[in-house]
Each structure stands twice: as C-alpha cells, then as structure tokens.
Amino acid sequence: MTFSPWPKGKKLVHLDLKGAPPRIEYLHKLIDLFSQLGADGLLVEYEDMFPYEGQLNLLQATVHPAYSHEEVLSLQDVARSRGLEVIPLVQTFGHMEFVLKHPSMLGLREVGHCLGTLNPHREDGLKLVLEMLRQVVERHPGLSTLHIGADEVYLLGEGEESKLWLSTPGRTVEQLFLGHVTRVAKAVKEAWPHLNLVMWDDMMRGMNHDTLKASGLVGLVQPMLWDYGPALDVDTTVSLLEKYSGAGLSTVWAASAFKGSTSVHTNVALTQRHVDNHLQWLKVADTISPAVHLQGIALTGWQRYDHLSVLCELIPLALPSLAACLQTLIHGQFSLEVQANVTEILGVSSVEAEKIESHVDDSSFPGGRLAAVIVELVSILNSNDICGFENNMYVRGWLSPYHRQRKTVSPLITMQIRTSATELLNILEQKATTVREEMERLYPLATAQEWIEQHVTPVVAPIQKIVEDITACLLEMTAQHSLPALAEQPK
Known part of the structure; x- marks a missing residue:
C-alpha cells in the first residue's frame, strides 16, 4: 500500500506527561531521537507536571516533583536546537481531572461526580483556565501555537446551572459548548493576538454546517481531528474535514496515535496496529480537496486515558512504533525498506517492540535497556x-x-x-x-x-x-x- 508522502505541514510528537513523566535528562535524549526520526515539533501536554505558581500551585503533582521552570525552558531549548517547534496543550473544558479533583475546585465541576468537565457558567472557572494559560504561555517565549484541548466534555448540560440555561427555548448543548470555547479563544487572542489556537474536534463532529459557521470560532481556532484506529474510516474523515472547511474552519490538523490507544492497560505498543492508522491518514491526506488547509499531524502517545486511569505503554516500549509511524508518513508506505530504516536507526532486529532482544540496551536507543527487560518480564507474566x-x-x-x-x-x-x-x-x-x-x-x-x-x-x-x-x-x-x-x- 503506497500513498504520497505526508504533505507539507508539521509532524508533531505528542508528549503526554500526566503519567510516567521522563526525568529531564532522559527527555532531552528522547527529543534528540524524535528529531532523527523525522519529527518537526512537540505537542506537550504538561498537565500536573507544569510548575504552576501562586494559587495554582496546588495543581502540581505531589507523588513526584513537577518540572521546574528551568527544566521547562531546557526542554524548549533542546527542541529548538534540533529544529522542533514546541506547542503546549492545556485542557480548558473537558479532561480537567487534575484540576477539578481538588476539594477546593469542587464548585467548578459541571456535575459533582464528574471530575473532568468544567462548569461553563462560573466566572471563576473561566478565570482559572485563563490563568493556567497565562502561566504556560509566559513560560514559552517565542510561542506561536497553543492547543486548548476541549475534547470529551462529558456530561455537559447535566449540571443544575446548565439545565436552567437550557430550559430557555432554542438553547442547545452545542451552543453551551461553543459559547465556553469561544470565550476562552477570544480572551487568548485578545491577550496574545499572534497565537494560533488549536482544539480537538470531537465535540463538533455532530454539528451541522450552519451551527459551525455561526459558532464564533471561525477565524479563532484550528480543529484537530483525531482518530487512532487501524481501520479509520477514510470517507467519514474526509467528509468531516470538508464540513469544517465549508463552514469556514478550513485550517485544520490531523491526530493519529503511536501508542496509548490500544487498550487502557496495554504494556507493549503494537507497531503494525499504529502503522495501519497512519496509512489510513495518508489516504485521507491524498483524498481531501485543496480547500482543506492541512497544517500537520500530531502523533499522539497517551500515557493514561485520563488523569485517574492506569499507565499505558511507557515511551521506550513505543519507540519502534513511533519510528515506524514517522517513517511511514515520510515515505508514504511501510515497505521492507522503511522497516529496515527503522531497525537500523533503533539498533533492533524487528519493528515490533514485543520482539526486542534481551541484549538491547541504551546504546541502541534511549531507554532500550528498560524496553528489553520489560518485554522479558511481561512475557513471563503472560x-x-x-x-x-x-x-x-x-x-x-x-x-x-x-x-x-x-x-x-x-x-x-x-x-x-x-x-x-x-x-x-x-x-x-x-x-x-x-x-x-x-x-x-x-x-x-x-x-x-x-x-x-x-x-x-x-x-x-x-x-x-x-x-x-x-x-x-x-x-x-x-x-x-x-x-x-x-x-x-x-x-
């Protein structure tokens, strides 16, 4: 199966730091490898690893130290020296478990038993989100693009204030969602007019053309359409991208996965599964019309499904998958030649992590020794x-x-x-x-x-x-x- 190489645009490696955050020295080595593999940037989801200050200090991780300000800057310096752009990702609506789990934030939840969704009616909630964004932006000098999350806003409309708001005829949950995101986006653009804003697309997928066009988001945000499955539906995905473009949201991104999307508790990444996902995305890129301005693709690497779930595959166990996926995008195929490139770069005999030999160590790739001993242990456990x-x-x-x-x-x-x-x-x-x-x-x-x-x-x-x-x-x-x-x- 051969397609055109991934069209012009960034190939971002997603660093999900809400679980198993690498020590900074190891992170530097990973960034260097990402560059060698063909990445153009990093999508960094700090979550509780960001050194929030002041009243937001309680958001920092407690089971291990958050990164220091100096470490956040060093991450950017190393990335910049390798030609990689850094794009921070800060959740501003859904998946705010690391914020809303704190007792002092209880009143900002949409529903008391859902720790992920922010109540869109509270001014304190908006102020909280904007303060989080301010601190992150100011710790990223020269920043040009910011991701504001907004995916999987579970139980939106189920809170008492939302029910009251929705009781007015003509009001919908879609409007409730769009209203909050628009307020966040406008506030960010007012503070930093030069910033490009990216957001996840899933909450907009069911919206019709007119709703999207009248949403207030046109010209403010760039949707990032995510689909991590090996059997991604190309026609449906193309139709969604065309719909966004037709409604005025013509500048879009794609999001695939190189790990963290097989099951909530997977230990070892399955390379072929993730390569198949990228082959489908290549087909999407070949099919969309010129009216869709594809800015790039984020290769997501989820470390947890959410803040409170178990760990997914650790990064060393997914580096063969990442290498294979990036090389597939670059070459437009997953040929024997591409596989040989991957194995040569990583110093392994197979692109599948489960076949990593016991003698592989860090001289093969950063974290190679850990990958080898985990594969051995998992084999015994199973x-x-x-x-x-x-x-x-x-x-x-x-x-x-x-x-x-x-x-x-x-x-x-x-x-x-x-x-x-x-x-x-x-x-x-x-x-x-x-x-x-x-x-x-x-x-x-x-x-x-x-x-x-x-x-x-x-x-x-x-x-x-x-x-x-x-x-x-x-x-x-x-x-x-x-x-x-x-x-x-x-x-």
Whole structure:
C-alpha cells in the first residue's frame, strides 16, 4: 500500500506527561531521537507536571516533583536546537481531572461526580483556565501555537446551572459548548493576538454546517481531528474535514496515535496496529480537496486515558512504533525498506517492540535497556506457568478452596506445589527488581512503584497466597499429628 508522502505541514510528537513523566535528562535524549526520526515539533501536554505558581500551585503533582521552570525552558531549548517547534496543550473544558479533583475546585465541576468537565457558567472557572494559560504561555517565549484541548466534555448540560440555561427555548448543548470555547479563544487572542489556537474536534463532529459557521470560532481556532484506529474510516474523515472547511474552519490538523490507544492497560505498543492508522491518514491526506488547509499531524502517545486511569505503554516500549509511524508518513508506505530504516536507526532486529532482544540496551536507543527487560518480564507474566498456576491440575485437585478452608491437604503434593510457586515468585522478584532499577533511571521513583503495583503485584499476590495457605495447612496438620506423641510423654 503506497500513498504520497505526508504533505507539507508539521509532524508533531505528542508528549503526554500526566503519567510516567521522563526525568529531564532522559527527555532531552528522547527529543534528540524524535528529531532523527523525522519529527518537526512537540505537542506537550504538561498537565500536573507544569510548575504552576501562586494559587495554582496546588495543581502540581505531589507523588513526584513537577518540572521546574528551568527544566521547562531546557526542554524548549533542546527542541529548538534540533529544529522542533514546541506547542503546549492545556485542557480548558473537558479532561480537567487534575484540576477539578481538588476539594477546593469542587464548585467548578459541571456535575459533582464528574471530575473532568468544567462548569461553563462560573466566572471563576473561566478565570482559572485563563490563568493556567497565562502561566504556560509566559513560560514559552517565542510561542506561536497553543492547543486548548476541549475534547470529551462529558456530561455537559447535566449540571443544575446548565439545565436552567437550557430550559430557555432554542438553547442547545452545542451552543453551551461553543459559547465556553469561544470565550476562552477570544480572551487568548485578545491577550496574545499572534497565537494560533488549536482544539480537538470531537465535540463538533455532530454539528451541522450552519451551527459551525455561526459558532464564533471561525477565524479563532484550528480543529484537530483525531482518530487512532487501524481501520479509520477514510470517507467519514474526509467528509468531516470538508464540513469544517465549508463552514469556514478550513485550517485544520490531523491526530493519529503511536501508542496509548490500544487498550487502557496495554504494556507493549503494537507497531503494525499504529502503522495501519497512519496509512489510513495518508489516504485521507491524498483524498481531501485543496480547500482543506492541512497544517500537520500530531502523533499522539497517551500515557493514561485520563488523569485517574492506569499507565499505558511507557515511551521506550513505543519507540519502534513511533519510528515506524514517522517513517511511514515520510515515505508514504511501510515497505521492507522503511522497516529496515527503522531497525537500523533503533539498533533492533524487528519493528515490533514485543520482539526486542534481551541484549538491547541504551546504546541502541534511549531507554532500550528498560524496553528489553520489560518485554522479558511481561512475557513471563503472560506465560502459561504464571497465568495458569491457580488453575493447574495440582492446585485445583489438591488445594481447592474446600481443602484450604478445612486445612486438610496432601502434604506430599502441596509441598511440591509450594516449591513450584516459590520458584516462580523468585523469578518474578528478580525480573521485577531489574525493571524497577532500570525504570528509576529514566522515571521518578513513584512511576516505578506504580508500574510494579499495577502490573506485577496483582499477578504475584494469588501465587503468594497459595504459598501462605500451604504453609498454614502444613503447620496445622503437623501440629495435629504431634499431639498424641506429646500426650504420651511422662509428666
């Protein structure tokens, strides 16, 4: 499958920092690699890693330190030296969990039990968003483009103030959405007239031509249409882009994914899946009319689905995917030659991260050693020996819940089970220790702890419980066996 190379425009690598934020030294190495792979810029979603000041200080991460002002500047300096533009992404409506989770922000939620959506009726909410934007813009000297988020504004219109507002005939949830985004965009353009504003498109997809044209957003924002699936519907996507263009929103962006969109808990990125997504986007770029002014594409790399979900694939596990996707865009295909380019650049034998060899290290690519040891550990965690341990013949036959409850077991067989379980636990402990040590070199300690607790501890716990139950059963049975002998001893 061959298409024209990605047309003129930026190829942005998305850095989602709301989970597993790289240590700054590692981040510098990643930026250098992104440049080598063909990226033109970074879409940086700081979230709680930005060093907010004053009353916004509470937005900073607490499980590990946020980046310092100096580190934020150094990120930009390194990117600039490699010819990469930096575009910050600040959520201003939906996905504001990292803000609205704080008790002091409770009154700014659209609905009390939804931490992601801002109440669009509160002036304090607008002031909060604009102060966040001010601090980010001022820490990015020379900034030309800003992304204001606004995707997945869940339960909008469900709050009491919204219901009251919507009770007036003719008012719609679409207008409610457009009204808030327009106010934000106008305020930003008033403060920084030179800034280009980008926003996610999903909340506008169902809007008709007239609604979009009358929205007030024409000339203010550039929609970024996102679709991360390998089976992206080209015709539907082209129609959406044409609709935006016809309504006056002709300057648009695309957004694909190189990681973080397979499932909420995926450990290792699947390169072919993400390459297929980019091949579909190449077909879209080949199909749209000249009236659609495509500014570029953001290759998203989600680290969490939202602020409160588990970690997705860590960046080292997705670098083969990123390299393959960027090279696919550059060459218009994913040929054997393109695959050879990827493997040569990264020093690996396959474009699929799950096939990374155990000898790969950081001399191959930044984080290569961590990628290799995680692949090895994940393979063990997913092995039949581990996954099927609780259901193997011996555990089900001689250590059932019935046996455990009554502490009546076959010592011979359960001792064999305990030996096998202990051997598996020792292997897992050794591999997990190696992963933790490698992870702590590249990420905060809290990230290593979170990854281990999410992916290793749940697997270890039931096997550890089996060992404990066997020990308890054997102790009780041994004690019962010893009682008659003790009673026969002379007083």
